[in-house]
Amino acid sequence: MEKISLNQPAEQKVLKGINLIEKGDLPDNNLDNTWIELQGSRGQFLAKGYLSAQNKGAGWVITRRQEELDLAFFVTLFQMAWNKRQAYHAYRIFNQDGDGFGGLTIDFYDGYSVFSWYNEFIYSQRANIIEAFQKALPQIKGGYEKIRFKGLDYESRHLFGQEAPETFTVLENGVCYQVFLNDGLMTGIFLDQHEVRGSLVDGLAAGQSVLNLFSYTAAFSVAAAMGGAAETTSVDLAKRSRELSQAHFEANHLELDHHRFVVMDVFDYFKYAKRHDLSYDVIILDPPSFARNKKKTFSVAKDYHNLIAQSLEILNPKGILIASTNAANLTISKFKEQIEKGFGSQAHNYVQTYRLPADFQINKKDESSNYLKVFTIGI
Known part of the structure; x- marks a missing residue:
């Protein structure tokens, strides 16, 4: 894992709890799409995260603890996120840094999950993430993915488990909405x-x-x-x-x-x-x-x-x-x-x-x- 020393303003942002890493926070380097360890101006450990360009910045802080970012980490992350949610038929299971990992969202549509990858690095980690997700939430029937960064030749596809019907309805506040999970980036709601x-x-x-x-x-x-x-x-x-x-x-x-x-x-x-x-x-x-x-x-x-x-x-x-x-x-x-x-x-x-x-x-x-x-x- 590459170690990067932050300047003092960037160090203060991390200490305040801001997880988004911006280009101006980093010294000149050629790193991209990699795990990193962030150090303070005195060389002390600040956090672990990753670098990968996306529209919101240059990367994300993931944890401020000296812990391994392995399969068990993701399993715990997804279990904690699931336990916070209320039982809509369609809702967000996992919301980027609000749930502890910027660059990834996961939505739930009546038994099916939709993963959105926002940068190349998080996409490169998808096998590990999906394995952890299935361990944490085995009740999910199937999964789809949406590619929300440029560079790939597709936007949407089936990932695992059962395939959802081409269109189906979900219930919210007593109203039925027709959704579709594998037709471009949108889902209908x-x-x-x-x-x-x-x-x-x-x-x-x-x-x-x-x-x-x-x-x-x-x-x-x-x-x-x-x-x-x-x-x-x-x-x-x-x-x-x-x-x-x-x-x-x-x-x-x-x-x-x-x-x-x-x-x-x-x-x-x-x-x-x-x-x-x-x-x-x-x-x-x-x-x-x-x-x-x-x-x-x-x-x-x-x-x-x-x-x-x-x-x-x-x-x-x-x-x-x-x-x-x-x-x-x-x-x-x-x-x-x-x-x-x-x-x-x-x-x-x-x-x-x-x-x-x-x-x-x-x-x-x-x-x-x-x-x-x-x-x-x-x-």
């Missing part, structure tokens, strides 16, 4: 939004008209419909979104008469809605952190205020906005600044705030670990 969907199921939009923008498979729309929404409109640029969205509604035996699925750029839809005098009681905004199409680019950090401002033009009096982002590089205060810029002089009040749900364990020493930020806002 974003698990970190349990609680926000729960608020819609509980009647936040009862009797109201709902506009769901960047809707993906319209999971928010289904939750709103099951909670008594009078009508929903789901807008997404992806052509496949219509088919996937309808599948959720059909899984819950909902008639489609009052539920529309629109394949269109969101900013074009704002213009369409204004031309046709359309307005809504509840508008849901959950865009990707960054997106580009032929006409424009969109960044949550710079452009979210435009979404707020244009939504207000088609939001009914006493309406509700649900403003959401999963951008880890955007603090909750900076996100709120974007929201306030969008509202301008329009009176409003923050009704509810959501962060990651309990199954998405976080590193409480590192705010960026708690990446989800959702505000329910009334006018």
Whole structure:
């Protein structure tokens, strides 16, 4: 195991409990995709971890103890993570450094597991990790993997055990969602939004008209419909979104008469809605952190205020906005600044705030670990 001495600022980060290793923390070296031992400015042991480039940095601290990172370590890691979780049909079993190992997430879908590898090194360790996982949780029927770094010629495949049906339903808050485990990087539902969907199921939009923008498979729309929404409109640029969205509604035996699925750029839809005098009681905004199409680019950090401002033009009096982002590089205060810029002089009040749900364990020493930020806002 290679030993690396950290400079004093990086040493302080490790001592504070931050697990992400950034390029600026390291002295000049050519190491990558390897286990490392981190030493302090006096040569003392600080931690063990690994180096591997991913979008969040250069590597991860794994343990601050002098212990072996072997099969038994992973077995214990997975058993501890499983014991913390609540019994949704679909939830996160293991969440990166929140559960003690950055670069890896594992999700559970009604008996099946989905591993996401975020860098080359963690991918190179997958045989050991999978063996430990199966020892720790033999009740899991089968496993799939998602490749979330560049360089391989596939994104998704079956890993072990039984193969899941091509599509099947999972239950959350009394609502059925159709999922698929081996079709690209997505699965049909974003698990970190349990609680926000729960608020819609509980009647936040009862009797109201709902506009769901960047809707993906319209999971928010289904939750709103099951909670008594009078009508929903789901807008997404992806052509496949219509088919996937309808599948959720059909899984819950909902008639489609009052539920529309629109394949269109969101900013074009704002213009369409204004031309046709359309307005809504509840508008849901959950865009990707960054997106580009032929006409424009969109960044949550710079452009979210435009979404707020244009939504207000088609939001009914006493309406509700649900403003959401999963951008880890955007603090909750900076996100709120974007929201306030969008509202301008329009009176409003923050009704509810959501962060990651309990199954998405976080590193409480590192705010960026708690990446989800959702505000329910009334006018």
